[in-house]
Amino acid sequence: MSSVKYLKNMTRKERDEFFDSFDLVFCDCDGVVWYPLRDFIPGSAGALAHLAHLGKDVTFVTNNSISSVKEHIEKFEKQGHLKIAEHQVVHPAQTICDHLKSINFEGLIYCLATPPFKEVLVKAGFRLTEESGSGIITSLKDLHEAIFSGESVDAVIIDVDFNLSAAKLMRAHVQLQNSQCLFLAGAADALIPFGKGEIIGPGAFIDVVTQAVGRRPITLGKPGEDLRKLLLDRHREIPPSRVLFVGDSLASDIAFGRASGYQTLLVLTGGTKLEDVQRLPKDHSQVPDYLADCLGQIVPNNPESIDCDSAHSA
Amino acid sequence: MAKPQHILQLSEEQRSSFVDSFDRVISDIDGVLWTLEHSVPRAADGYAALQRIGKQLTFVTNNSVRTVEQCVKSFAKIGMQVQPEQIWHPAQSIVSYLQSIKFQGLIYIIASQQFKAVLREAGFQLLDGPNEFIEESYESLAKHIFGKEPVRAVIIDVDFNLTSPKLLRAHLYLRHPECLLIEGATDRLLPVAKGVNIIGPGAFASILVEASGKQAITLGKPGRELGDLIVGHLKIDQPGRVLMIGDMLAQDVSFGRQCGFQTLLVLSGGCTREQLLAETDPQLIPDYYADSVADVAQLLGEAPKSRV
Numbered sequence: 001m002s003s004v005k006y007l008k009n010m011t012r013k014e015r016d017e018f019f020d021s022f023d024l025v026f027c028d029c030d031g032v033v034w035y036p037l038r039d040f041i042p043g044s045a046g047a048l049a050h051l052a053h054l055g056k057d058v059t060f061v062t063n064n065s066i067s068s069v070k071e072h073i074e075k076f077e078k079q080g081h082l083k084i085a086e087h088q089v090v091h092p093a094q095t096i097c098d099h100l101k102s103i104n105f106e107g108l109i110y111c112l113a114t115p116p117f118k119e120v121l122v123k124a125g126f127r128l129t130e131e132s133g134s135g136i137i138t139s140l141k142d143l144h145e146a147i148f149s150g151e152s153v154d155a156v157i158i159d160v161d162f163n164l165s166a167a168k169l170m171r172a173h174v175q176l177q178n179s180q181c182l183f184l185a186g187a188a189d190a191l192i193p194f195g196k197g198e199i200i201g202p203g204a205f206i207d208v209v210t211q212a213v214g215r216r217p218i219t220l221g222k223p224g225e226d227l228r229k230l231l232l233d234r235h236r237e238i239p240p241s242r243v244l245f246v247g248d249s250l251a252s253d254i255a256f257g258r259a260s261g262y263q264t265l266l267v268l269t270g271g272t273k274l275e276d277v278q279r280l281p282k283d284h285s286q287v288p289d290y291l292a293d294c295l296g297q298i299v300p301n302n303p304e305s306i307d308c309d310s311a312h313s314a
Numbered sequence: 315m316a317k318p319q320h321i322l323q324l325s326e327e328q329r330s331s332f333v334d335s336f337d338r339v340i341s342d343i344d345g346v347l348w349t350l351e352h353s354v355p356r357a358a359d360g361y362a363a364l365q366r367i368g369k370q371l372t373f374v375t376n377n378s379v380r381t382v383e384q385c386v387k388s389f390a391k392i393g394m395q396v397q398p399e400q401i402w403h404p405a406q407s408i409v410s411y412l413q414s415i416k417f418q419g420l421i422y423i424i425a426s427q428q429f430k431a432v433l434r435e436a437g438f439q440l441l442d443g444p445n446e447f448i449e450e451s452y453e454s455l456a457k458h459i460f461g462k463e464p465v466r467a468v469i470i471d472v473d474f475n476l477t478s479p480k481l482l483r484a485h486l487y488l489r490h491p492e493c494l495l496i497e498g499a500t501d502r503l504l505p506v507a508k509g510v511n512i513i514g515p516g517a518f519a520s521i522l523v524e525a526s527g528k529q530a531i532t533l534g535k536p537g538r539e540l541g542d543l544i545v546g547h548l549k550i551d552q553p554g555r556v557l558m559i560g561d562m563l564a565q566d567v568s569f570g571r572q573c574g575f576q577t578l579l580v581l582s583g584g585c586t587r588e589q590l591l592a593e594t595d596p597q598l599i600p601d602y603y604a605d606s607v608a609d610v611a612q613l614l615g616e617a618p619k620s621r622v
Binding site: 036037066114115136137138140142143147161162163164165166167169170173174190191194195197199200204205207208209211212 | 350445446447448449450451452454455456459460473474475476477478479481482485486489502503510511512513517518520521524525
């Protein structure tokens with residue numbers, strides 16, 4: 001913890017050096033720019049405008065595919081008065097869609113995800129299986145039907161599915177025993193911040209299938225290796241040490257950013273508390289380089305960021 | 315590393331010392347007496363032979379979906395008379411365990427109807443659900459998983475209708491420091507047909523263990539707590555004189571070894587000869603193996619060797 005630099009305690013000179021040390025910013029959204037699924041966090045719009053003013057490139061890397069890229073852009077515009085281009089928003093539905101296009105995929109997909117996620121794929125022309133049996137399973141025969149009936153597929157995708165069920169995971173498992181069937185994962189957080197605590201995230205369910213099948217998915221959400229490589233690839237011209245990754249999750253943002261050699265900034269407006277950072281041993285892979293109470297704190301003397309303490313208790 | 319011996323390849327001398335080395339047999343059921351598709355030929359002969367030479371039989375299954383009564387009937391169908399008291403399954407073991415610790419709190423349970431019925435009959439108060447698919451939004455999710463009820467135990471076993479909201483809800487109850495995590499069947503993969511495995515309840519219980527950071531109290535095989543319960547109940551003071559028979563390395567052999575029992579793996583269920591011979595974890599390697607329990611009858615000179 002001692003090595004983490006707290007933004008509010010940095011001298012003017014240290015701040016200047018900090019801002020000179022990166023050209024590109026990858027920034028999480030939920031818990032950083034806005035409260036999960038809600039309004040902008042005070043100060044964050046100003047902070048993003050400040051980064052733009054300094055000439056920094058900003059790309060938003062979110063695991064939330066509930067809102068489409070377009071809806072993200074509208075939210076930035078409406079609530080933050082910020083103009084964000086399509087390529088500046090990276091989320092799993094889009095990265096998976098792009099990946100499937102890049103390999104000229106034409107097969108049938110079994111997709112365990114939210115309706116907006118599936119819509120992205122359908123709009124891009126991909127074919128998804130019909131929803132099978134949402135009925136209650138009362139016998140082994142029903143279970144057998146739910147798992148084994150239905151068409152065989154060429155790809156299985158797992159992201160957040162509010163009604164993920166054992167039968168769906170078992171069907172995915174059976175389909176994936178065909179080694180030709182693609183295995184793709186989106187958001188892969190083991191836990192996600194929700195309300196005042198954390199809830200089990202899609203990563204836990206992806207792991208169940210991974211272990212049952214004995215092969216790993218291509219993971220195009222955080223903290224997936226494949227998304228990490230994709231981001232590195234997209235910005236090959238910028239050395240990783242000149243990239244700053246900003247997020248609220250130690251596992252999905254900080255460790256993820258560090259694995260690529262990026263600098264990292266943790267904000268305390270989301271799922272992580274100061275104590276969580278203090279508990280980490282000094283050389284732990286989740287220790288951030290920088291720490292701020294809220295994103296607004298990166299703006300010197302930002303009047304709004306004075307509200308940080310009230311901001312992250314909201 | 316000791317290699318398991320096939321019981322029909324024992325020398326005359328080894329054979330008689332093996333037969334004399336145990337007084338009690340604890341046996342698994344599924345994959346040993348029958349599979350989902352058929353009964354194991356002449357399995358009943360094996361148990362009849364054991365009983366004839368005075369060995370006591372107890373059956374320990376991880377399958378609570380079938381009631382004890384149904385189990386007794388299935389035994390009768392293949393000509394075996396087994397008393398309900400001779401059969402242990404996780405629902406019943408959990409009841410015994412909860413009674414032993416004088417548990418009185420509210421329980422949140424993810425399990426089959428049959429399993430829940432056993433706990434309700436024993437007088438425990440259960441919460442479950444959501445039992446239908448929820449509206450697909452975070453608001454609706456929140457409504458279904460945040461419960462204020464003072465739940466002090468989460469129980470998880472086989473539930474054909476297990477969903478993510480159920481696991482998320484269970485995890486939130488487990489945040490209470492006193493809330494126990496209790497699991498029944500532990501199988502990560504369940505064989506349902508030849509070469510066909512489905513994801514078992516053990517995989518889902520692990521999600522709760524990982525997310526909550528709590529150790530599970532395990533009352534299915536190979537649970538330590540189940541071992542303690544059975545050893546205590548049957549007043550076993552020489553565990554080395556017990557023979558555990560089963561078809562699964564991770565459940566039966568591991569359970570037997572952990573309890574200090576001798577172990578006999580049968581290849582009539584979820585483990586092939588290749589898998590057995592490839593196993594390197596000493597905790598999962600049995601003392602003996604056989605093609606099926608019918609070989610026990612042959613060993614004891616009761617019936618011709620079955621060729622299935």
